[in-house]
Amino acid sequence: xxxxxxxxxxxxxxxxxxxxxTLKYPKIASPAPQGFRGKLEYDIEKCTGCAACVENCPxxxxxxxxxxxxxxxEVWYGKCIYCGRCEEVCPERAITLTTTYSLVTGRKEDIKSxxxxxxxxxxxxxxxxxxxxxxxxxxxxxxxxxxxEDYDAxxxxxxxxxxxxxxxxxxxxxxx
Amino acid sequence: MLPLTAGSLVHVLSNIALLIENLxxxxxxxxxxxxxxxxxxxxxxxxxxxxxxxxRVLFDQFGARLSTISAVDRKFKFDVLYHxxxxxxxxxxxxxxxxxxxxxxLDSVTDILPAANWIEREIQELFGIKFAGHxxxxxxxxxxxxxxxxxxxxxIG
Amino acid sequence: MSIDATLPIGPYHPALKEPEFFKLFLDGEKIVDVAIxxxxxxxxxxxxxxxxxxxxxxxxxxxICGICSNVHPMCFCQAVEETWELQVPDRARYIRTIVGxxxxxxxxxxxxxxxxxxxxxxxxxxxxxxxxxxVCELFEVLTGNRQNYAMNCIGGVRRDIDPTKHKALILETxxxxxxxLLRLKNAVTEDxxxxxxIENIGVLSRDQARKLCVVGPVARASxxxxxxxKDEPYAAYREVGVDVKVLTEGDVLSKMLVRLLExxxxxxxxxxxxxxxxxxxxxxxxxxxxxxxxxxxxxxxRGEDIHYVRSNGTDIPERVKIRAPSYMNVPSIAPxxxxxxxxxxxxxxxxxxxxxxxxxxxxxxxxKTNRESSVDFESLAQRWRRKSKYSRKxxxx
Amino acid sequence: xxxxxxxxxKSPWAFHLNTGSCNNCDIExxxxxxxxxxxxxxxxxxxxxxxHADVLLVTGPVTRQVLSRLRRVYEQVPKPxxxxxxxxxxxxxxxxxxxxxxxxxxxxxxxxxxYVPGCPPRPQAIIDGVVAALEKFKAERSD
Numbered sequence: 001x002x003x004x005x006x007x008x009x010x011x012x013x014x015x016x017x018x019x020x021x022t023l024k025y026p027k028i029a030s031p032a033p034q035g036f037r038g039k040l041e042y043d044i045e046k047c048t049g050c051a052a053c054v055e056n057c058p059x060x061x062x063x064x065x066x067x068x069x070x071x072x073x074e075v076w077y078g079k080c081i082y083c084g085r086c087e088e089v090c091p092e093r094a095i096t097l098t099t100t101y102s103l104v105t106g107r108k109e110d111i112k113s114x115x116x117x118x119x120x121x122x123x124x125x126x127x128x129x130x131x132x133x134x135x136x137x138x139x140x141x142x143x144x145x146x147x148x149e150d151y152d153a154x155x156x157x158x159x160x161x162x163x164x165x166x167x168x169x170x171x172x173x174x175x176x
Numbered sequence: 177m178l179p180l181t182a183g184s185l186v187h188v189l190s191n192i193a194l195l196i197e198n199l200x201x202x203x204x205x206x207x208x209x210x211x212x213x214x215x216x217x218x219x220x221x222x223x224x225x226x227x228x229x230x231x232r233v234l235f236d237q238f239g240a241r242l243s244t245i246s247a248v249d250r251k252f253k254f255d256v257l258y259h260x261x262x263x264x265x266x267x268x269x270x271x272x273x274x275x276x277x278x279x280x281x282l283d284s285v286t287d288i289l290p291a292a293n294w295i296e297r298e299i300q301e302l303f304g305i306k307f308a309g310h311x312x313x314x315x316x317x318x319x320x321x322x323x324x325x326x327x328x329x330x331x332i333g
Numbered sequence: 334m335s336i337d338a339t340l341p342i343g344p345y346h347p348a349l350k351e352p353e354f355f356k357l358f359l360d361g362e363k364i365v366d367v368a369i370x371x372x373x374x375x376x377x378x379x380x381x382x383x384x385x386x387x388x389x390x391x392x393x394x395x396x397i398c399g400i401c402s403n404v405h406p407m408c409f410c411q412a413v414e415e416t417w418e419l420q421v422p423d424r425a426r427y428i429r430t431i432v433g434x435x436x437x438x439x440x441x442x443x444x445x446x447x448x449x450x451x452x453x454x455x456x457x458x459x460x461x462x463x464x465x466x467x468v469c470e471l472f473e474v475l476t477g478n479r480q481n482y483a484m485n486c487i488g489g490v491r492r493d494i495d496p497t498k499h500k501a502l503i504l505e506t507x508x509x510x511x512x513x514l515l516r517l518k519n520a521v522t523e524d525x526x527x528x529x530x531i532e533n534i535g536v537l538s539r540d541q542a543r544k545l546c547v548v549g550p551v552a553r554a555s556x557x558x559x560x561x562x563k564d565e566p567y568a569a570y571r572e573v574g575v576d577v578k579v580l581t582e583g584d585v586l587s588k589m590l591v592r593l594l595e596x597x598x599x600x601x602x603x604x605x606x607x608x609x610x611x612x613x614x615x616x617x618x619x620x621x622x623x624x625x626x627x628x629x630x631x632x633x634x635r636g637e638d639i640h641y642v643r644s645n646g647t648d649i650p651e652r653v654k655i656r657a658p659s660y661m662n663v664p665s666i667a668p669x670x671x672x673x674x675x676x677x678x679x680x681x682x683x684x685x686x687x688x689x690x691x692x693x694x695x696x697x698x699x700x701k702t703n704r705e706s707s708v709d710f711e712s713l714a715q716r717w718r719r720k721s722k723y724s725r726k727x728x729x730x
Numbered sequence: 731x732x733x734x735x736x737x738x739x740k741s742p743w744a745f746h747l748n749t750g751s752c753n754n755c756d757i758e759x760x761x762x763x764x765x766x767x768x769x770x771x772x773x774x775x776x777x778x779x780x781x782h783a784d785v786l787l788v789t790g791p792v793t794r795q796v797l798s799r800l801r802r803v804y805e806q807v808p809k810p811x812x813x814x815x816x817x818x819x820x821x822x823x824x825x826x827x828x829x830x831x832x833x834x835x836x837x838x839x840x841x842x843x844x845y846v847p848g849c850p851p852r853p854q855a856i857i858d859g860v861v862a863a864l865e866k867f868k869a870e871r872s873d
Contacts (some may be wrong), residue, residue, distance in 0.1 A: 004524060011516075021463060022768045026861065032852065035492075037477035041650070058389035059818070059825040079822040081849040083392045083483050088491065099850065102855045104862050108821050108837075109846045136771050216565060217628060218413075241546045241559070243630075244656035246641040259628065260640065263558075266565035268628055291546035294664055295656075302379075319373045319794035319831065328380055328830045352796065353747050372795045374750040377829035384828065393825050399754030399850070446764075462764035469761075480754040480850050566851065 030101040037082045039100040040075050046094035049073055049117035049131035053086035053095060062086065066119060069151045071131050074114040077103050122159035124166070129159045188265045192218050195262075195269065197236060202233050217268055224273040224282060226256070229273075231285045234260050240269065247303045249331045251291045254280055254305055281306040302329040340675070341507050342682075353663075355682065362674045367667050387413060387622070390653065391485050394640075398657060399480055400443065403429075403436045404633040405640075405655070406485035411567060412642040413487050413650075422608060422617055423569075425489035427610040430569040431543030432476070432484050433631070434557035434599040434606070438510075439468040440594040440634035444686050445517070451680050452530040458630070464513045469507045475499060489616030500607050507600045511576035518593045522586075529560060531585040533682035534668040538583060545665045548658050549636020550591045551685055561632035573605045585684040628634055635686050661688065737765040738784050739867050742860070745783035745807065749800055749836065751790025754850035755817035759787055762853045769857060780806040785863055786813045787856075788842075791823040792833040804840040812843040815857060821845045833843030 023030050032038060049071045051064040061079035065072045087095045105111050117131040129135070138155055157165060184238040192212060199220055200207045206226030222230055227322045234240040240260040248255040258271040275282055286293045296307045297316045304327035307313065317330070352373035358366040391406035397407065407429055414421060421429075437725055469479040475493060476482035483725040484490050484632050494500065512642040521527055537547070542555040552559050561567070578594040582586035613710030624646040631638045636658030643652040662685045670681050731787055746759050762769050763776055777783050780803045792800060804813075813836070818824040820836045843866050846859035 007520070007523075021358070021765045023766060023821070023854075025767065025857060030854055033474045035477050035484070036473060056793065058385060059391045073407075075490065078820070078845060078847050079818060079824060080847065081396070081481075081824050082478065083395075083481070083817050084477065084491070085392060086387070101852045102858045103847045104855060104858045105847075106843060106846050106862065106866075108847075111845075111847065153778075191593060226665075241548075243546075243637065243639050244641070244654065244660075246652065246654035248643055257641065259641065261564075261637070262632075263564045268565075268630070270628070289546070290544050291664070294660065297349060314498075315372070316370070317372045317795075319372060319375075321794065329383075330579040352750075352799075358850050373793060373799075374752075374790070375793060375795065375825050376746070376750055376791065377831045378826075381829050382827065396752045396754075396825060396849075399752045399757055459765055462761070466761070466764070466766045478849075479852065480757065561843065708740070 005144075030094060030098065032101050033121070035100070036099045036101065036138050037097045038084065039077060040080060040082075040113075040115070041096055041098050042073070043092075043094040044115050046092045047073065047115045048092055048094075048133035048137055049115070050091065050134055052089045052091060056085050056089045057075050058083060058085060066128065068128065069119050069121070070077065071117045072114050073117070074112055077111040077113075078105075078108040078153050083151065120157060122162050123157045124162040125159060127159045127161075179204050185214040188215050188267060188289065191262070191265050192257055192267065192269075195234075196220065197228060198237065202229050209232060214268060217270070219270050219272055221272045224256075224275050227273060228283050228288065231258070231288050232268065234271075238262060239264075240288075241270065242291045242295075244290055245292065245299060246297050247305060248258055249277075249303065249329065250274070251331070252277055255304060255306070256282065256299075279306075280304060281308055281309055286310055301327070303327050304330055340420050340467050342678070350430065354363070355666075355678075357670075357675070357678060359675060362676070364673050364675060364678060367670050369666065369698055371663075379653055379655060380600060382655075383650060386648045387487060387581060388652065389525045390650070391487070394653075395481055395483065396595065397655065400440045401436070401633045401635070401638065403432050403484060404631050405636050405657075406483075407433065407568070408629040408631040408638045408640045409630065409653070409655075410485045410487050410629070412627045412640040412643070415627030415629065417487075417619055417621075417623045417627075419617060419619060421489055422614045423611045424493075424613045425615045425617075426569045427573075427606050428490045428492075428494055428615060429485065431494065432482060432490075432575060432604050432668075433568065434602045434718045435468055435471065435475075435503075436482075437484065437634045438596045439465055439472075442468070442514070444592060444634075444683075445521070445589060448531075448585075448680065448683055449521075449527075452527065453682050454527060457517065460513075460520075461499050461515055463666065464510045467506045467510055471503060478693050486616065488619050490613070491616070493615050494610070498611075500597050503603065503607060507603060511597070511600055514596060515594070518590075518597075521589060521593065523538075524636075528586065530677075530680065531684075533582075533584050533586075534677050535585045535588075535673065535684050536583045537665055538668050541584070542665070543667070545661070547636070547662050547665045547707060548663065549589055549633065551662050551665060552636065553577065553579050554587040556581040556592045559637070561630050561637050565630055567631060569606060569609075571725070572609060573602055574597040574601065585680060588684045596711070622648060636662060637658055662686065698715050735867070739864055741775065742864060742867075743775050743777045743782055743786045744785040744787050744860070745777050745780045745803075746787045746805055747780075747789070747800065749788055749790045749796045749820070750793035750832070751770055751817060751819055755789035755820070756849045758853050758856060759789070759816065762856050767853045767857065769860070774860060780804075781808065783807050784811055784867075785860060786811060786814050787860075788813060788836045788840075789816045789822050791819040791826045792836060794831050794833055797833050797839060800836075800839050810867070812866050813845045814842060814846060815842045815862050816859065817847045817851060818847050818849045821847050824849060843868050 054062045054064045059079050059081045060078050063074045084097055087097050103111055119128045120132050120135055122129050191213040196210050203226045206223040210220045236293045241260050243259040246257045253274045253276050255274045260269045296310055299305050301318050338359045338361055340357040352368040357364050357369040394409050395402050395406040442461050442465035446458045449457035473479050476484050539556045542557050558579045560577040562570045563577050576598055578591050580591055595725045601642050624644050626643040629640040638658055639656045641654040642650055645651040666682055666685055735781050748756055786807055815821050815836045822835050844859050844863045848855050848856055
């Protein structure tokens, strides 16, 4: 019994001697540590609009909306579960989860952010093909392959159907 | 999964063999076949009317623990797997049986093994497999207003 | 035995855990029977898992339970790895072990705090949670979130543990909370009031435990030496080794002790794993989706967790069956609670670790007069706390 | 009535309601009350009954079983009050969208004033959420 009482006294003295354990938040900011999975941010310079992040999002927080000449990749923080899948799958390393953690809002529709990318149309039929950056990237990747000279200028800017048609035409003309 | 040491491997394998021999002799022609995937996983395929005897052998003779029962929707039938764990051997023995989708039903084992109570109720709710002889087949997981003849995990067609 | 009142508890109890509904049948102060209704937090995860790809499911199953955030993804990944016959890199196995054991420390401290809160000893509750906090902060640095670690993926882990910076931090945190935990353990075992409230209450006999197939600390407190880490070593437990703590009394005190001893043991396991962790890759890219089935088993803080996965060769599994440990443990409340006094009800329920905390709105129905009155939590909590007070007066202190 | 407004703002009482969450947000809410964050220093108190609450902290997507209980609890909370949806699931159902047992986010059933996204939100973010809710009390008074 005495030991119990004694222990309580020791505990009290120990607590008195130690510093306050409570954080002084919100008076003193308490930043999240490096590597915290917080608010998702796009690097607008790097994103090609391939929508790999949209495909892999377990919560469908990311959306890809294509209307005519523009593709918008949009993230809604109200739906994001901060798992980091998008950061992992992005081939361009254009997504980072920052250490921003406080996204408190009164209107949940407002907490969105988006990247807009230009979509190239098919030179032959005018159908939307892919974003300009995606086409540039493909061009860069196939640069070293042996291809007909006009691939670069013309073929890569066609939609799939037209590409097939043009290739058939070229084949008939004996150029391939 | 890491391989076992040679000594314990022999022990476990002899135990699996003993278990399967026992089941075969008790079940007779209700025993279909068996396979061992590795030293930690054994599968025994039986006819569905043999489950109660099977549970008696496993629970009473071998001291196995019922881990869970999984039902799988396979278009025209349900596969039901009773996963038993033999803790000393670190072995999972899965008793596999199947029941046709039309009027799917199985014998309840709750009176032999009280642990099956909730698991059977859950399968009854989510798949619509009736467990004949279950003491309290009420709702457990789905909401009060959930329609009687709809089963969320049952696939259509 | 007559039933003169039924007392519904639930579904709301704000402190922790899912809303569950317990209907207690009472004879005076004595509990005669209990009926349990689940489904308040039934989110249909198995249904959702059959509609998501293999890479998304670890993130979905992580959100089955907030305290077992490492257990479920690890278990699912193990089941898939068994199906696809993948050999996880050694370093990944050790990282899984370390994260799993840190999670066990945090979970057991959380539970001990809740138990202390229920017996009306809020100082102890605050202390347990205070010493749990460094573990959460450690997780924030290691994994990027306090609760949802997102560490596991099929074929390994997603984040590495830095051999210098992180290792030093983990060891520092452990050396910081270990002495405090020992002190708190003494506070539980030596304090006569706490002992009076938890000793010989909610006894689950060995035989009942076996019949109900309970798992984890509940089984180990009743003398069943079952622990997946020992019986079927996964991750790096074969190399690191586990000392399974088993007690035989089966009452709330032994459940508490088993958990506290386990938390202390977990600290040792983390230290051993940190010493032995090999270098190498942390992740293996799966080559193909193999049709077949597999079982994953993990010892969660609450007991054996088991996932059954059936793959049909597409990138969406045909079936994911999840059985969390509490599913086997909650039915064992019935034999424990029968014959106990009402004041101990919430403690017995909580001892199983569905963390049933008191703060609740309860409708008291008096069967005799058919009168129904709504009683808020406070009056019931007072009743629970009054018992602590009486035991103090009864010459315990 | 000024004194009521003042005291409500200075010491808001909160009631925590789990509508089907995975416990993460619930743990973080309790965490906010424990020594590390200790919101009781602002006079915020977790109450056991919705009838005593000024702030309703809701976590989790609304499941079918909980739906009617959520409405009932909301009716019991004295007005004026604020509802804080804590976590992604309460804001938008998060990764549970499309399940048979999920009704939808909390704002489909009861009006929500402040959203705290995060899975789970850091305790600091929950404090921010409650602070934002108190701002709403202030705004209501000036109306």
